[in-house]
Amino acid sequence: MKPAPFQYHAPRSLQEAVAILAQVAPADGRVLAGGQSLVPIMAFRLARPSHLVDINGIEALARLAVENGKLCIGACVRHAAFERPVVEGPLGRLLAMVVRHIAHSPIRARGTFCGSIAHADPASEWCALVAALDGEIVATSVRGARVIAAGQFFAGIMATALAEDEVLTEVRLPLLAPDTRCGFYEFNRRAGDFALAMAVVHFRLVEGRMFKPRVAIGGAETHPRRVAAAEAALAANAPSPRVFADAAARAARDVEPLEDAQTNAQYRRELVVAVTRRALEAAL
Amino acid sequence: MSAGVAVPTGWVGRSLRRIEDPALVRGSGRFTSDLPAALWVRFVRSPVAAGKILRIVAPPGARMVTAADLAAVGPIRPMLHKFNYVPIEQRVLAADVVRFVGEPLAAILAPSREEAEDLAERVHVEIDATSAIVDAYAAIAAGAPLVHAQARGNIIVDARVATPGFAAASAAARHRVRLRIRSRRQNALPLEPRAAHAAWDPVERRIILHCSTQMPHLMRTIIAQLIGMAESGLRVIAPDVGGGFGQKMSLAAEYVVVAWLARSLRTSVAWTEDRRENLIASFHARDQHIDLEGMFDDAARLVALRADVLANVGAYACYPTTGAVEALMAMAEMPGPYDVRDYSCTARGVLTHTCPMAPYRGVSRPVITFAIERLMDKAAAAFGIDAPTIRRRNLVRAFPYTTATGLVFDEASYVETMDAAVLAADLPAFRARQAAARLQGRYLGIGMSTFCERTGYGTPAFAARGMDVTPGWETVVLGIDPSGCVEARIGSSPHGQGLRTALSQIIADELGVSPERVTVVHGDTDRTPYGWGTFASRSLVIAGGAALMAARKVRAKLIGMAADLLEAAPEDIVLGDGVARVSGTDRAMAIDALARAAYHQTHRFKGTFAPGLAESATYDPPGTFSNACHIALVEVDIETGRVGIEKFLVAEDAGRLINPMIVDGQIHGGVAQGIANALYEEVIYDAGGDILTATLADYLPPTAREIPPIALHHRETLTEASLTKAKGVGEGGTIGAPAALINAVNDALAPFGVSIDEIPATPQRIRDALRAAAAAKA
Numbered sequence A: 001m002k003p004a005p006f007q008y009h010a011p012r013s014l015q016e017a018v019a020i021l022a023q024v025a026p027a028d029g030r031v032l033a034g035g036q037s038l039v040p041i042m043a044f045r046l047a048r049p050s051h052l053v054d055i056n057g058i059e060a061l062a063r064l065a066v067e068n069g070k071l072c073i074g075a076c077v078r079h080a081a082f083e084r085p086v087v088e089g090p091l092g093r094l095l096a097m098v099v100r101h102i103a104h105s106p107i108r109a110r111g112t113f114c115g116s117i118a119h120a121d122p123a124s125e126w127c128a129l130v131a132a133l134d135g136e137i138v139a140t141s142v143r144g145a146r147v148i149a150a151g152q153f154f155a156g157i158m159a160t161a162l163a164e165d166e167v168l169t170e171v172r173l174p175l176l177a178p179d180t181r182c183g184f185y186e187f188n189r190r191a192g193d194f195a196l197a198m199a200v201v202h203f204r205l206v207e208g209r210m211f212k213p214r215v216a217i218g219g220a221e222t223h224p225r226r227v228a229a230a231e232a233a234l235a236a237n238a239p240s241p242r243v244f245a246d247a248a249a250r251a252a253r254d255v256e257p258l259e260d261a262q263t264n265a266q267y268r269r270e271l272v273v274a275v276t277r278r279a280l281e282a283a284l
Numbered sequence B: 001m002s003a004g005v006a007v008p009t010g011w012v013g014r015s016l017r018r019i020e021d022p023a024l025v026r027g028s029g030r031f032t033s034d035l036p037a038a039l040w041v042r043f044v045r046s047p048v049a050a051g052k053i054l055r056i057v058a059p060p061g062a063r064m065v066t067a068a069d070l071a072a073v074g075p076i077r078p079m080l081h082k083f084n085y086v087p088i089e090q091r092v093l094a095a096d097v098v099r100f101v102g103e104p105l106a107a108i109l110a111p112s113r114e115e116a117e118d119l120a121e122r123v124h125v126e127i128d129a130t131s132a133i134v135d136a137y138a139a140i141a142a143g144a145p146l147v148h149a150q151a152r153g154n155i156i157v158d159a160r161v162a163t164p165g166f167a168a169a170s171a172a173a174r175h176r177v178r179l180r181i182r183s184r185r186q187n188a189l190p191l192e193p194r195a196a197h198a199a200w201d202p203v204e205r206r207i208i209l210h211c212s213t214q215m216p217h218l219m220r221t222i223i224a225q226l227i228g229m230a231e232s233g234l235r236v237i238a239p240d241v242g243g244g245f246g247q248k249m250s251l252a253a254e255y256v257v258v259a260w261l262a263r264s265l266r267t268s269v270a271w272t273e274d275r276r277e278n279l280i281a282s283f284h285a286r287d288q289h290i291d292l293e294g295m296f297d298d299a300a301r302l303v304a305l306r307a308d309v310l311a312n313v314g315a316y317a318c319y320p321t322t323g324a325v326e327a328l329m330a331m332a333e334m335p336g337p338y339d340v341r342d343y344s345c346t347a348r349g350v351l352t353h354t355c356p357m358a359p360y361r362g363v364s365r366p367v368i369t370f371a372i373e374r375l376m377d378k379a380a381a382a383f384g385i386d387a388p389t390i391r392r393r394n395l396v397r398a399f400p401y402t403t404a405t406g407l408v409f410d411e412a413s414y415v416e417t418m419d420a421a422v423l424a425a426d427l428p429a430f431r432a433r434q435a436a437a438r439l440q441g442r443y444l445g446i447g448m449s450t451f452c453e454r455t456g457y458g459t460p461a462f463a464a465r466g467m468d469v470t471p472g473w474e475t476v477v478l479g480i481d482p483s484g485c486v487e488a489r490i491g492s493s494p495h496g497q498g499l500r501t502a503l504s505q506i507i508a509d510e511l512g513v514s515p516e517r518v519t520v521v522h523g524d525t526d527r528t529p530y531g532w533g534t535f536a537s538r539s540l541v542i543a544g545g546a547a548l549m550a551a552r553k554v555r556a557k558l559i560g561m562a563a564d565l566l567e568a569a570p571e572d573i574v575l576g577d578g579v580a581r582v583s584g585t586d587r588a589m590a591i592d593a594l595a596r597a598a599y600h601q602t603h604r605f606k607g608t609f610a611p612g613l614a615e616s617a618t619y620d621p622p623g624t625f626s627n628a629c630h631i632a633l634v635e636v637d638i639e640t641g642r643v644g645i646e647k648f649l650v651a652e653d654a655g656r657l658i659n660p661m662i663v664d665g666q667i668h669g670g671v672a673q674g675i676a677n678a679l680y681e682e683v684i685y686d687a688g689g690d691i692l693t694a695t696l697a698d699y700l701p702p703t704a705r706e707i708p709p710i711a712l713h714h715r716e717t718l719t720e721a722s723l724t725k726a727k728g729v730g731e732g733g734t735i736g737a738p739a740a741l742i743n744a745v746n747d748a749l750a751p752f753g754v755s756i757d758e759i760p761a762t763p764q765r766i767r768d769a770l771r772a773a774a775a776a777k778a
């Protein structure tokens, strides 16, 4: 229960970091952010990177700012930063509501928002949220920086569009209109555990009808994503138990549930129904 | 004689802060792994459940030992002389075949734990895998592969009892209720995993073995025996032990290897288990199936009970309690606190290619209590009466009571304790709340369990099982030194229960000194008399009884000496506040001064007293039954299957409470482990015998956030069966909680016509049951 041997690098600038990463990535060199996912899997020797590039000393990556109507979250911003709203309005409230479900407070003090996105655990709350908000992911390497849309980013269980030599430097989330209604619900066995299913939803009410509804499901499939069928069931309808139940049922039909020793597909589908409906109810 | 809770007049009965805690909470506890060692061991473990070992090759330059090097070390061969027990052998490192994933195959040695781990990973293991058997029913099916050739049908113990009247009573019964329950597998999960550190002492020319154990003396006996050395060549020390719950009662094969290495290499060798090893290869518990049928008369009285118990023993038998312990305890205690005269039971222990089982807090009783308490609730429903009513009609009321299996219940308060719990739970108010909630689609449930728990039992109880190693008694050597300080050296060996504190209270009262004056020494075979250790809710009862006996002897001597020096009659001497005084006078003498005289001024006595102030006493009691009623209030989320515990209530009668705070702590911790058993923890194997719950991300102990507030109510029945009048309370919390919780879950789900009879009742199992019921209706 200790990691296999590795070499440790502690760059002081992003430039230095991407340069080192470019060199060591082919030999399974990896970025070390909060270490709350990477270090445990190294201790179990499920991962044995030969090099770690620790980005915690790079001050520029601790940035958390609003720019052009977007919240920009730097790679060193910890989960705990969101426990109080970081911006006024629905986005800050949604982030604060969701963060309480991520692990336990010591882990939140260390783990990073961007690390969660890069790691892309199927049950990461932040991944589901980024999917629901159509966030943008900024990836930087010696080749330069590029912006990836959330819809193109998540590719499977812990698989993303990030290249092995890229540092995920920033995630950008659109600020939500003040009248946006947001809801979140997740189901897990114990408080702080990774969820078996979760839903992040938001919509606006225009003349009593749901406008631009978004429903993202996490935890149930290989990666979180928006479920168009559920969104279509909501769009232009007035919120009602029947409409919510319909959207939840469609979400459940649409998912391809992950199965494991403790969770069968049928049960996971039932959970998708429950979390979707409850997230929608919470949004009202 | 029953009563509420007595008002304390001395130290006994007070919630004294634990003597043990200042060191532990400041991080200055002393644990086995804190010791430096010249060499660290990493065990190479079997990656497959069953197979023939072909080759084990160490990486170049590595120091490794395998079974071949340990040829002179005997196999572990626990023995029972009854119930068709088939003795089986376990080599401390697997020799030819492997029988479970995690079985130790070889030991790698390196100067640090880290280097040893790196090297062990590079050991090349070739095993010709054969088919594995995981499930107990599959193991007894015709043609199943044999785990040990000598155990035919994989059955290691096959026990039967039936009362002479059973067949007639059963045939005549007008009402039958039957159920099958299953408890999945659990791990006791002590916070400190197992650890051993053995060092060669070149001066005394012997081994000093520090290890995390509940039974230091027996560890010395068996390890010396297996290695083939004199016991005097081995000193065993159990320093601070971070929880055991039974897992550290049984002999760890790894400890034998560590001791053997230190002796062979004439150096210090250490091993600390990591959590993965603990989860896969330390002992497991609970995996049991019970088929239970109750025969009732028209008044809902249980007239006969039939049980079939199948206990999965794993790949080897544990020492000293053997592979029969679960099945036999289930057989002996299945009827629980109920007055049923006719009983028939078959109980089998079955070998499988899984981690060996060992006693875990409660042993069989969480499972059998779950079984009989589910039976009572099902019968109540069939008769249309409520849960307390059917229990009231069946609970034993007159003591002593001899059960159908010959156990003798000493004085207790089964009915009174249940009534107190039911009153505290306010059943009518709950039912009103439940009805209102159902109208809103919310499902609340209440469930109870009543049980009695055999505790503090001596030699005859263990002998009844036919155990080759028959524990029972405890010895305490108690002395006052010339400065007046009291020292009790005990053979028992606490591992976190606060026994030092509780014993010092008993001794202080007897000797008229304050508890700070009393030191309790334990866990060192050099410094303590032979004894058994902590298990079976026995230490306070038995070591406490022996401490009281020894203290009484010392007290008698102190009084005699004080009477002599103060020129008074012994009957007039009163000990208290550190002083011996002549009652009704101002003539007095400090106990310190008496102690000084006992050693250094023996010429002052007119009478003859042997010099010094030390006495020894041994206590071997018949056993005493504590009893309790647990009530759980839950809410089941029928959409997700989640069970939320609203409230948990325990009414307990553990006899005299020596230190009520410690008793409360025992119940709290026990209930938490019972909640784990009922709702959360499950060791899972796949069909091929690979273990899927090897980390704490997969094996789910409840955390503080899952444990509700636990309300406690006490009664104190003062029994003649225990010298201190204290009954054991170490296991009760764990025993009663699963039954109460699952009865509550079933009460909540009553409108759906499901019966949840398998634990842990995970959300998925509850959903599966609800879905199946809905499909059946449709």
Ligand SMILES: Cc1cc2nc3c(=O)[nH]c(=O)nc-3n(C[C@H](O)[C@H](O)[C@H](O)COP(=O)(O)OP(=O)(O)OC[C@H]3O[C@@H](n4cnc5c(N)ncnc54)[C@H](O)[C@@H]3O)c2cc1C
Residues within 6 Å of the ligand: A030, A031, A032, A033, A034, A035, A036, A037, A038, A039, A040, A055, A075, A101, A102, A103, A104, A107, A110, A111, A112, A113, A114, A115, A116, A118, A119, A121, A123, A124, A125, A126, A166, A167, A168, A169, A192, A193, A194, A195
């Ligand atoms: C007990 C426990 C419970 C947990 N429960 C939850 C939970 O309920 N929900 C949840 O979402 N998470 C949970 N986590 C995980 C936690 O949130 C992690 O902090 C998070 O998943 C990863 O962030 P990190 O900063 O710790 O990344 P690290 O562990 O440092 O890295 C994780 C992976 O991402 C890569 N990486 C990290 N940052 C970057 C970057 N900027 N650029 C490129 N690659 C990068 C690393 O190379 C590594 O492969 C839990 C963790 C623990 C230990």
